[in-house]
Amino acid sequence: EWQKVLEKTVGIIHEDAVKKWIAPMIPVALENKELILAVDTIFTKQYIEQRYLVLLGDAVQQALGAGYTFKIIVDPAIADAQKEPSAQKEAPAEKTETAEAEEESAPTQGSLPLASEGTHAPAPDDATTLNSKYTFDAFVMGRSNQFPYAMAKAVADAPGLPAHNPLFIYGGVGLGKTHLMHAVGHKILADHPEKRVLYIASMDFTNEFIRSIREKSMDAFREKYYNIDMLLIDDIQFFAGQEQTQTEFFQTFNKLRDSGKQIILTSDRQPQDVKDLEDRLISRFAGGAVVDIQPPEFETRVAILQKKAQTEQVDIPEDVVTYIASRVDSNIRELEGALTRLIKYASMMRMPIDETTCVAALGNYLHGEKGRRITMEMIERIVCTHFKVTSEDIRSTKRSNDIAYPRQIAMFLCHELTEVSWPTIGGFFNRDHSTVIHAHKKIQNLTESDGATKALIESLTIQIKGI
Ligand code: ADP
Ligand code: MG
Known part of the structure; x- marks a missing residue:
């Protein structure tokens, strides 16, 4: 094979x-x-x-x-x-x-410098591969991250310069710290394929260290870490309280730093705020460049969504991008998650990617209503999806129960969730206003007598409101 x-x-x-x-x-x-x-x-x-x-x-x-x-x-x-x-x-x-x-x-x-390494290094490996998506090209720069971005670029261009060694990037979750550090790694490998770039999460470093002690393979452990050209160590806040690991890491750090090897660290807070971190480590960590990464502002969120849509080769209308960008505002991972979910949902349900689909797909992904206006189209779309009927059906003269019931539900919701008048609702569904009033009354009664209808109305309402 x-x-x-x-x-x-x-x-x-x-x-x-x-x-x-x-x-x-x-x-x-x-x-x-x-x-x-x-x-x-x-x-x-x-x-x-x-x-x-x-x-x-x-x-x-x-x-x-x-x-x-x-x-x-x-x-x-x-x-x-x-x-x-x-x-x-x-x-x-x-x-x-x-x-x-x-x-x-x-x-x-x-x-082939890599191939000669490791024949004598049976050290257990917790190092993780660089994520191929986390490149500089894929990174959208905005006001919130321009400084860390520029620093990362500088490091990629001149690794090991004392002014930025180590590079310490800190900031909240899902803001691109890991992405940036991988981007540096990719760039280094692209320019110098022979360089050994090692990425590891601090927790995996700890685990590997502990295992090496237990298995008496500390030599191999050190051999491995002392012989790399660049160390990317992620989320060092998890070194908190790990005294022995800190001592070991201090040595690794010094060894690499002293021989001009670049180190990049990330954390959710600045060095001096990491709990239970030895002072000597704090001062080492802060001894190069320390940069923070902030939540992206609106324009950057829009740009990130557009870039992602482009990567996924999906057309996302501008108003949908704006819609998501204005509602998912603190975390880029969530922003991407929302978009991925929308794309999957739309393709699964064979719905166009528009605001209505967005609401149906994202529901509680989006916080707050922030001036969002519910339209009859949105209601109709969600009701149709639920009952697997078409908009033509709903607006047609068909009176069979499998069409009439969804139509009445839709009319009821239009009255409940919008400010639209009876006649306008009627016009939308090709009915006169008295039919709408009648439908509303019927569903109103059902929600009081029939648990299933009540539950249905509640669930549709949640979907429509997107809360
Ligand atoms: P952190 O390590 O800060 O928790 P990550 O680096 O894992 O965050 O980023 C979370 C997700 O958001 C990743 O999929 C990453 O590619 C994406 N991301 C973060 N910042 C940007 C950016 N500026 N441009 C494009 N994608 C980004
Ligand atoms: Mg991370």
Whole structure:
């Protein structure tokens, strides 16, 4: 199977890259349509995932069929297997020997600096891959984040400069801290593919550290962290109270900082406000550039939504963008969530992406009414969706109960939720005003006698109001 995939990479991934990175991976299993590929180090894994995730995914699907995916796992024994497929050595050779052996067997080693690492580093890996979506290109700059953005750019252009080493970015949840730090990582790797950029959440660092103590693999742990070119460490507020981890991190930090390796830290608050953080760490963290990231203002929220819609290749009318941007205002993750949800909902329900759909899809995503006006179209749309009838049906002369009941519900809601007069409601549904009054009265009575109708009215009202 793997051979088939490799053949399919022709024309998808550059031949040299296949030779260097893809072909050396070792297929270990094919389970549940997932091809498991092993590599020797986390850096190889990261490198391949950062560059070839999508392309390799395409090749896998073309070779094996739709629905097939792949996963890369790290197995330090692979390096040996690659060299001596028949006689797999038990323990990796000592560091210098391994390096030499590799030089001999792999003349391209100079351009493959990652591959020589890790044959002797069985450290457990909690480092996470950079998210391929978190690039500078995908980052929308506005007043709220222009400073952190500029700093991140500066760091990407000149990593390690004392003036911005470390770079400390702090701010509330969902405002783009992780995105920015990944963007720096991507830029560094794009400019210098051989650089080792390591991203890790502070909690994973803690876990990895604790495990290394337990498994007596501290050497490997340090080996790993001392040999990277850039450390991205996320959400360091979780170092709070972790004394031993702080001590270890202090050493890692100094080691890297002293050798001019860039460090980027994020936190939900500024260094001096992180609880139970040693003073010496606070002063280190604050010793470079400290920047805060603020909630996006309206224009930035609009721009973010537009960008996201563009990425998703979906047309979103301007009024819908404005509508969402004015109601989801504190957190970019939620802003994106709202848009994703709207797109999914509209496609599932086969509804156009407009304000009505927005209200139906987003409901309590949106806080407050903020001057929103409920229209008869909105009501009609939501009622139609609920009963799976069309607007033509509702406005037609049909009198069968499966149409008449939804029509009466819609009329009732129009009177309840808008300021529109009886005749105008009648006009909208092609009825005269007395029919509307009659319908209203009937539903009114039903809500008093029939629990189901009452519940229905309540649920539709919530959807329409979007509360
Ligand atoms: P934080 O780490 O501050 O909690 P994230 O970096 O995880 O926030 O950002 C949350 C989501 O919002 C991510 O999907 C990210 O891509 C997106 N995002 C944040 N800021 C921006 C921005 N300025 N432009 C585009 N997308 C952004
Ligand atoms: Mg984050």
